[in-house]
Amino acid sequence: MTAHNWTTDSIQDLSGKTAIVTGANSGIGLETAKALAGKGALVILPVRSAEKGKQANNEITGEFPNAKIEILELDLSSLASIKSFVEAYSEKHTSLDILINNAGVMIPPYGKTEDGFELQFGINHLGHFSLTGLLLPMLLKSDSGRIVTVSSVAHRNGKINFDDLTWDQRGYKAGRAYGDSKIANLYFTSELARMLEDTQVTVAAAHPGWTRTNLQKHSKFWSSLNPIFSQEPPMGALPTLRAATDENINNDDYYGPGGFLEIKGYPIKVNSNPLSKDKQIAKKLWDVSEKLTGIKYNLE
Numbered sequence: 001m002t003a004h005n006w007t008t009d010s011i012q013d014l015s016g017k018t019a020i021v022t023g024a025n026s027g028i029g030l031e032t033a034k035a036l037a038g039k040g041a042l043v044i045l046p047v048r049s050a051e052k053g054k055q056a057n058n059e060i061t062g063e064f065p066n067a068k069i070e071i072l073e074l075d076l077s078s079l080a081s082i083k084s085f086v087e088a089y090s091e092k093h094t095s096l097d098i099l100i101n102n103a104g105v106m107i108p109p110y111g112k113t114e115d116g117f118e119l120q121f122g123i124n125h126l127g128h129f130s131l132t133g134l135l136l137p138m139l140l141k142s143d144s145g146r147i148v149t150v151s152s153v154a155h156r157n158g159k160i161n162f163d164d165l166t167w168d169q170r171g172y173k174a175g176r177a178y179g180d181s182k183i184a185n186l187y188f189t190s191e192l193a194r195m196l197e198d199t200q201v202t203v204a205a206a207h208p209g210w211t212r213t214n215l216q217k218h219s220k221f222w223s224s225l226n227p228i229f230s231q232e233p234p235m236g237a238l239p240t241l242r243a244a245t246d247e248n249i250n251n252d253d254y255y256g257p258g259g260f261l262e263i264k265g266y267p268i269k270v271n272s273n274p275l276s277k278d279k280q281i282a283k284k285l286w287d288v289s290e291k292l293t294g295i296k297y298n299l300e
């Protein structure tokens with residue numbers, strides 16, 4: 001480590017701030033939630049079961065006994081669950097400072113969400129699109145709101161086919177569908193950054209390189225390579241944490257590990273591929289996402 005490396009020591013005191021971290025019961029999300037709570041933020045853990053929430057809470061308070069944690073249920077594969085989560089959050093809170101769209105699934109067997117979307121596109125992109133849209137009024141009430149969405153180097157395999165978003169008309173290619181969902185995370189970030197340009201909310205993206213988590217559970221191949229190539233979750237969480245807390249960030253910045261091929265290392269500003277920067281595709285995806293989810297963003 002050099003004096004220039006960004007670590008959790010670089011995070012300012014976050015007392016008085018409230019953060020929501022999706023997928024906070026496992027892997028990168030758990031480490032992200034832990035670090036934010038360790039710096040004094042009140043952290044909401046949106047989880048799929050009370051048991052998972054309890055385990056995550058125990059792990060965080062085991063390391064930071066004074067951590068302020070709230071557990072709420074959220075299943076990003078259900079629009080009804082997303083709406084219930086936002087309602088439950090809004091009953092207790094009037095604003096939100098940091099939203100981290102981290103939850104995700106990678107190359108599961110073909111399946112659909114409750115609302116009929118392909119699982120990876122549905123959870124990784126449309127779920128977070130809906131959640132962010134519903135929470136936006138809360139974020140606009142913060143004096144310095146931040147929205148971070150976790151993408152992947154795998155965005156480079158993405159090329160969204162708008163004629164068959166559900167993969168009903170093609171043979172399902174799980175890796176390609178994962179890439180589509182991760183390039184969608186970047187289109188979403190850029191379009192939202194443009195939309196919120198004149199507000200006090202900053203929008204950014206991050207990726208964790210290759211980090212040893214439950215994400216690889218659907219692939220024996222990727223799991224077997226984990227011990228050789230991957231980094232541990234506390235390192236994998238650093239790009240997200242930097243995107244969420246660095247005060248010198250610009251709208252639409254993208255952070256990832258600074259090492260060879262962005263696989264490992266301390267977080268630096270990185271570049272996504274040219275296709276991910278196509279504004280027309282970003283706008284088209286935005287319009288399609290609004291139509292599919294019925295969620296309209298409201299800047300009032």
Ligand SMILES: NC(=O)c1ccc[n+]([C@@H]2O[C@H](COP(=O)([O-])OP(=O)(O)OC[C@H]3O[C@@H](n4cnc5c(N)ncnc54)[C@H](OP(=O)(O)O)[C@@H]3O)[C@@H](O)[C@H]2O)c1
Nearest residue numbers: 023026027028075076077102103104152210211213214215
């Ligand atoms: N690990 C890597 O090398 C890597 C590389 C690039 C990008 N990423 C991205 O990093 C993010 C975090 O992944 P991870 O590596 O930490 O994997 P992980 O350990 O599998 O964590 C994924 C989290 O997402 C949650 N989740 C999945 N489906 C959900 C749903 N329908 N509703 C609500 N929550 C749901 C999981 O909850 P359950 O425990 O209930 O399943 C879990 O908490 C993902 O967006 C992933 O694409 C990871």
